[in-house]
Amino acid sequence: MSDDALLARLRDDLGREAVLTDTDVTGSYSRDMMPLAPSGTPLAVVLPRDVAGVQATVRACAEAKVPIVPRGAGSGLSGAANAIDGCVVLVLTKLNEIVEVDAGNRLAVVQPGVVNLDFRNAVEKHGLFYPPDPSSYDWCTIGGNLSTNAGGLCCVKYGVTTDSVLGLEVVLADGSLLHTGRRTVKGVAGYDLARLFVGSEGTLGIITRATVALKPLPQAPATLVAGFTSTAAAGEAVARVVREGLVPSLMEIMDAASIKAAEAYLKTDIGAGSDCQALLLCQSDAGGEVARREMAALEQICNDCGADMAYATDDLAEGNMLLQARRVVLTALELYGSWLTDDVCVPRTRISELIAGCQRISEEVGLRIAVVGHAGDGNMHPTIVYDPTSADEFARAQRAFDAILEVGLSLGGTVTGEHGVGKIKREWLEREIGPVGLRVHQQIKAALDPENLFNPGSMFAMP
Amino acid sequence: MSDDALLARLRDDLGREAVLTDTDVTGSYSRDMMPLAPSGTPLAVVLPRDVAGVQATVRACAEAKVPIVPRGAGSGLSGAANAIDGCVVLVLTKLNEIVEVDAGNRLAVVQPGVVNLDFRNAVEKHGLFYPPDPSSYDWCTIGGNLSTNAGGLCCVKYGVTTDSVLGLEVVLADGSLLHTGRRTVKGVAGYDLARLFVGSEGTLGIITRATVALKPLPQAPATLVAGFTSTAAAGEAVARVVREGLVPSLMEIMDAASIKAAEAYLKTDIGAGSDCQALLLCQSDAGGEVARREMAALEQICNDCGADMAYATDDLAEGNMLLQARRVVLTALELYGSWLTDDVCVPRTRISELIAGCQRISEEVGLRIAVVGHAGDGNMHPTIVYDPTSADEFARAQRAFDAILEVGLSLGGTVTGEHGVGKIKREWLEREIGPVGLRVHQQIKAALDPENLFNPGSMFAMP
Numbered sequence: 001m002s003d004d005a006l007l008a009r010l011r012d013d014l015g016r017e018a019v020l021t022d023t024d025v026t027g028s029y030s031r032d033m034m035p036l037a038p039s040g041t042p043l044a045v046v047l048p049r050d051v052a053g054v055q056a057t058v059r060a061c062a063e064a065k066v067p068i069v070p071r072g073a074g075s076g077l078s079g080a081a082n083a084i085d086g087c088v089v090l091v092l093t094k095l096n097e098i099v100e101v102d103a104g105n106r107l108a109v110v111q112p113g114v115v116n117l118d119f120r121n122a123v124e125k126h127g128l129f130y131p132p133d134p135s136s137y138d139w140c141t142i143g144g145n146l147s148t149n150a151g152g153l154c155c156v157k158y159g160v161t162t163d164s165v166l167g168l169e170v171v172l173a174d175g176s177l178l179h180t181g182r183r184t185v186k187g188v189a190g191y192d193l194a195r196l197f198v199g200s201e202g203t204l205g206i207i208t209r210a211t212v213a214l215k216p217l218p219q220a221p222a223t224l225v226a227g228f229t230s231t232a233a234a235g236e237a238v239a240r241v242v243r244e245g246l247v248p249s250l251m252e253i254m255d256a257a258s259i260k261a262a263e264a265y266l267k268t269d270i271g272a273g274s275d276c277q278a279l280l281l282c283q284s285d286a287g288g289e290v291a292r293r294e295m296a297a298l299e300q301i302c303n304d305c306g307a308d309m310a311y312a313t314d315d316l317a318e319g320n321m322l323l324q325a326r327r328v329v330l331t332a333l334e335l336y337g338s339w340l341t342d343d344v345c346v347p348r349t350r351i352s353e354l355i356a357g358c359q360r361i362s363e364e365v366g367l368r369i370a371v372v373g374h375a376g377d378g379n380m381h382p383t384i385v386y387d388p389t390s391a392d393e394f395a396r397a398q399r400a401f402d403a404i405l406e407v408g409l410s411l412g413g414t415v416t417g418e419h420g421v422g423k424i425k426r427e428w429l430e431r432e433i434g435p436v437g438l439r440v441h442q443q444i445k446a447a448l449d450p451e452n453l454f455n456p457g458s459m460f461a462m463p
Numbered sequence: 464m465s466d467d468a469l470l471a472r473l474r475d476d477l478g479r480e481a482v483l484t485d486t487d488v489t490g491s492y493s494r495d496m497m498p499l500a501p502s503g504t505p506l507a508v509v510l511p512r513d514v515a516g517v518q519a520t521v522r523a524c525a526e527a528k529v530p531i532v533p534r535g536a537g538s539g540l541s542g543a544a545n546a547i548d549g550c551v552v553l554v555l556t557k558l559n560e561i562v563e564v565d566a567g568n569r570l571a572v573v574q575p576g577v578v579n580l581d582f583r584n585a586v587e588k589h590g591l592f593y594p595p596d597p598s599s600y601d602w603c604t605i606g607g608n609l610s611t612n613a614g615g616l617c618c619v620k621y622g623v624t625t626d627s628v629l630g631l632e633v634v635l636a637d638g639s640l641l642h643t644g645r646r647t648v649k650g651v652a653g654y655d656l657a658r659l660f661v662g663s664e665g666t667l668g669i670i671t672r673a674t675v676a677l678k679p680l681p682q683a684p685a686t687l688v689a690g691f692t693s694t695a696a697a698g699e700a701v702a703r704v705v706r707e708g709l710v711p712s713l714m715e716i717m718d719a720a721s722i723k724a725a726e727a728y729l730k731t732d733i734g735a736g737s738d739c740q741a742l743l744l745c746q747s748d749a750g751g752e753v754a755r756r757e758m759a760a761l762e763q764i765c766n767d768c769g770a771d772m773a774y775a776t777d778d779l780a781e782g783n784m785l786l787q788a789r790r791v792v793l794t795a796l797e798l799y800g801s802w803l804t805d806d807v808c809v810p811r812t813r814i815s816e817l818i819a820g821c822q823r824i825s826e827e828v829g830l831r832i833a834v835v836g837h838a839g840d841g842n843m844h845p846t847i848v849y850d851p852t853s854a855d856e857f858a859r860a861q862r863a864f865d866a867i868l869e870v871g872l873s874l875g876g877t878v879t880g881e882h883g884v885g886k887i888k889r890e891w892l893e894r895e896i897g898p899v900g901l902r903v904h905q906q907i908k909a910a911l912d913p914e915n916l917f918n919p920g921s922m923f924a925m926p
Contacts, residue, residue, distance in 0.1 A: 192612075239567055349567040
C-alpha cells in the first residue's frame with residue numbers, strides 16, 4: 001500500500017479530522033521533553049476516538065508496513081514517543097474516559113488518554129487514592145504512565161505504576177484485542193502479561209484500557225525538612241531510615257546546587273544555611289499519633305547523623321511550602337540555561353557516592369549539575385545545565401549524562417529508575433542487561449510484533 | 464541421543480549420586496499434592512547442587528529432546544510439578560543457600576531450594592520480614608513459590624510473591640544464564656522479565672536465584688474473631704472493611720462446614736454458637752494505638768453487619784489459638800475423607816455469593832464442601848470432601864471442582880488466585896483468557912522455549 005493509499009484508508013476508517021498531515025501541526029506531535037533524543041518526520045499523526053479506531057490504525061499500518069509510534073501528552077524524558085521518519089504517530093489523548101470507579105472493590109477502569117491529575121481527582125471523590133505521581137502529573141496521561149512504568153514522589157511507600165495495575169486491554173500487532181489480567185486483587189491464571197506490557201514503551205502493543213487497584217485515601221501529610229553540611233551525612237540518614245524500618249510516604253533529597261537554584265528562583269532563604277550541602281524532605285501520611293511518632297523518629301535520625309537544621313510541621317500549607325523548594329528545582333535551573341535531566345537508581349546505601357560522583361563530573365565537564373532525587377528509593381535525577389546555543393556545551397552535557405550513568409551502574413544501580421530507555425539509553429540498556437537479556441527482549445518483541453512496526457528502534461534494536 | 468546416553472552424560476556432568484532412576488525413588492518425585500492431576504513416569508530424577516548443574520541438565524536434555532519438569536518440595540496444588548512420561552524431573556532442593564541478606568537495602572538473595580520458613584527465620588534475625596506465607600510455608604520452597612507466584616494469609620496487606628521480587632537468575636532453554644531485574648527498589652530498564660518468569664510454572668526457564676525486597680518486621684498482631692448467623696452478613700462486613708479503607712494484615716473467612724470440622728478436630732467449641740454460619744478472623748500488625756484503633760473499627764463493622772459474637776485480643780498466644788481454627792481446617796476435614804481444594808478469587812463484594820454457590824453445589828453433588836478463604840482479597844478455597852475408595856464420589860468431587868470454577872468466573876473472578884493452572888486447569892485458563900490471550904501465551908512460550916521442553920503440557924497446550 002502506498003503512503004497515499006494508507007492516508008486515504010485511515011481517513012475513511014477514522015474520519016478526516018482524525019488524520020493530520022500538515023507538517024506545522026504534526027511537528028508538535030513529533031517529540032517529547034528529552035532534548036538529547038533524535039526525532040523524525042512522521043507521515044501522519046492519527047488521533048482515534050475509540051479502541052476500534054486504534055485497531056483500524058494498527059491494521060492499516062500493518063498492511064502498509066508503516067511503523068507506529070504511540071504517544072500520550074508527550075511529557076516523556078527518554079524520546080520513546082519521538083517520531084521516526086515516515087511513521088504514523090498514534091495519539092491516545094482522545095481515549096480519555098474514566099470508564100468506572102468501583103469503590104466496593106477499590107479499583108477503577110480508565111482509558112489511556114486521561115490526565116493523571118484528572119484521574120486522581122476523580123477517584124478522590126470516592127475516598128480513594130491512585131498513588132503514581134510523576135512530576136508531570138498535572139499534564140501527563142495514564143497511558144504514558146503505563147508505557148513507561150512511571151514513578152514519582154509516592155514510590156517510597158506505594159511503588160511504581162505497575163504496582164497498581166490489575167489488568168489491561170491491548171491492541172496487538174495484528175489489530176486483535178488482548179484482555180489480560182483481572183478485576184480481582186489476586187490472580188495467577190497464566191503469564192503476567194499485564195506487567196510485561198507495562199513499561200514496554202509502546203514496543204509490544206497499544207494499551208487502550210487499564211484496570212487499576214486503588215488505595216484508601218491517606219491522611220494529610222506531616223512534613224520534615226533537615227539540612228546537612230555534607231552529602232555523606234544526608235546519605236547516612238537515608239540509609240538509617242531504611243535500616244530502622246521506617247517507611248515515610250515521601251523522602252526527597254536536594255544537593256547544594258539544587259538548593260541554591262531553588263533559593264534564587266523563590267527569592268528566599270529556605271533556611272538551609274550557607275554551608276548546607278544537602279536537604280532531606282520527608283513526609284508521613286499515616287495521620288495522628290503514628291505520623292507524629294514517625295516524624296519524631298525521622299528527626300532523631302537526622303540529628304544523630306549530624307543535621308544542623310531539622311524542622312517538622314503537621315500544618316499542610318506549611319508542609320506544601322517546604323516541598324515547594326523541591327518541586328521548583330527544574331524550573332529554577334532554567335535561570336542558568338537549558339537542562340538535561342538524568343535518571344539513575346542506586347541502592348539506597350550508595351546515594352551520597354552518586355552525588356559525589358556527579359560533583360566530580362560537574363568539575364570535569366565544567367557545567368553545573370544539580371542533583372535532586374527520590375532518596376527513599378535511591379532514584380536520583382542529576383540535572384545538567386548547559387547553554388543551548390553552544391554546541392560545545394551541549395556536547396559536554398551529553399558527556400556528563402553518560403558519565404553519570406557510568407557511575408550509577410558502578411554503584412550497583414540501574415540506568416533508568418523511572419523515565420525509561422526510549423531513544424537515548426539503548427546502548428546503556430544493552431550494557432545493563434547483557435547479551436542474554438537483550439536476546440530475550442528481541443525474542444519477545446519478534447514473537448508479538450513480527451514485522452517490528454510498534455515503536456521500532458526504541459528501547460533496543462532488532463538483530 | 465538415546466535415553467541411556469542422556470543418563471550417562473548427566474551422570475558424567477553432575478555425578479552419579481545426582482541422577483536417580485530407581486522407580487521406587489523416582490516415584491516419590493513424580494507428583495505434587497493435587498489428587499486430580501495426572502502424572503507420568505520420569506526417565507530420571509536429577510538433583511543438581513549448583514547452577515552449573517542446572518545448566519548442564521538443561522543442555523543435555525535439549526540435545527536429547529527430553530522434556531524437563533522442574534520442582535521444589537512438591538507442595539503444589541495444581542499438578543504443575545507432576546512428571547510426564549519419559550521426562551527428567553529437575554529437583555531444585557539442593558540449591559538451598561541464602562546467598563545474602565542486605566539489611567541496609569532491605570533485600571536478600573536466595574536460591575530456589577530454600578524452605579520458605581527457613582528464609583523467613585533467617586531474615587527475621589536482621590529485623591526484616593519476607594511476607595509471602597503460603598499455608599505450606601514450613602515445607603514449601605522459595606523456588607516453588609516463585610514459579611506459582613504463591614500467596615498466603617499475608618496477601619491482603621503485603622501482596623503475593625511477585626510483589627517481593629526485584630530480580631531473578633534464570634537458566635534458559637539453551638542453557639544460557641539470564642540475569643534480569645535489579646538490586647534497586649525501582650528500575651524500568653527493559654521489559655519486566657522477572658515478573659514474566661514469576662508464576663510461569665516452569666514453562667519458560669529454570670529459576671536458580673532470586674533477589675527479593677524485604678519489609679520492616681511488623682508488630683505482634685492483635686486478633687479479632689467475629690461470628691455471623693448468615694454468610695451474607697459476613698460478606699457484607701468484608702465489603703464494608705474494603706469500602707471504609709481498612710487494611711488489616713489478615714482477614715480470613717470460614718463457613719459453617721469449616722467451623723464444624725475445626726471444632727470436631729480440636730474437640731472444642733470455638734465459641735461460634737450452634738447457628739453460626741460464618742466466622743471472620745482479622746489481624747492488625749500495626750502495633751500499639753493504631754492496631755487498637757483498627758481492631759475497634761473492624762469490630763464496629765462486624766457488629767453493624769449483625770455479628771452475634773465479636774472478640775478482640777492483643778495477646779499473641781490467644782490470637783494464635785483463635786487462628787488455629789482456621790489453620791487446622793484442611794487437616795480437620797480428613798476426619799470425613801480425602802479432600803480436594805479449589806482456588807478461586809472473586810471481587811471482594813461477591814464472597815457470600817460464592818459461598819452460597821458452593822452450598823448449592825454441595826447439595827447437587829451430595830458431598831461436603833467446606834469454604835475457607837482469604838476474605839481480604841477474595842481468594843476462596845472451597846474444599847470438597849470425598850471417599851477416595853469410591854470412584855463415584857471422586858467423579859462427583861471433580862464435577863463439584865469444575866462447578867465451583869464456573870461460579871467463580873460468573874462472579875467476575877479468576878479460576879486461580881494463588882495455586883496456579885498446572886495440569887488441572889488448562890481448559891479453564893483457556894476459557895478465562897480467551898483465544899487471543901492463549902495465542903500470546905503460546906507465542907511467548909515458543910519464543911523462549913522453541914522445542915517446548917520446559918514443563919510441556921502444563922498451563923496450556925502448544926498449537
